[in-house]
Amino acid sequence: MRQDDVDLNDLRSRLQQLEVQNRRWNVISTTAVLVVGSLMLMGAKRDDRVDSPTIKASTVEAREFVLKDAQGHIRARLSLPPTGRVVQGPGYYPLVPPQVVSNQAALQFYDENGDVVWIAPTNPSVIPLKQ
Numbered sequence: 329m330r331q332d333d334v335d336l337n338d339l340r341s342r343l344q345q346l347e348v349q350n351r352r353w354n355v356i357s358t359t360a361v362l363v364v365g366s367l368m369l370m371g372a373k374r375d376d377r378v379d380s381p382t383i384k385a386s387t388v389e390a391r392e393f394v395l396k397d398a399q400g401h402i403r404a405r406l407s408l409p410p411t412g413r414v415v416q417g418p419g420y421y422p423l424v425p426p427q428v429v430s431n432q433a434a435l436q437f438y439d440e441n442g443d444v445v446w447i448a449p450t451n452p453s454v455i456p457l458k459q
Contacts, residue, residue, distance in 0.1 A: 391407065391408065392405060392406065392407030392408070393405070393406040393407070394407075401438075401440065401442070402438055402442075403437065403438055404435070404436065404437045404438065405434075405435075405436045405438075406433070406434075406435050406436075407433070407434065407436075408432070408433055408434075432449075434447055434448065434449070435447070435448040
């Protein structure tokens, strides 16, 4: 064997080692870029667990439901009105308009002056179910 053949074999083996290392670094760097990119995209995603002011429940029990505007004035009420009771103070209106029968559920809507605009049922009566 000549000197040139030995050097070429040595160069060939060294070149193969460099190619293996180069492929390994390409795989490692590509994986690192994908991992870092994925982490950045996951961090940029909007949070799904935003706390909302809504309370979710399967059952709600109350004696009355009151809807108030931004100034605290009552605009609507769903209740079983007690007979003749009036609550005094800003934003409060009589609980029993003359059209409402006691011990019957009523939906009442008020205007900005506190006057009753609409009441349901307008004609309180019992309607039997048909069989």
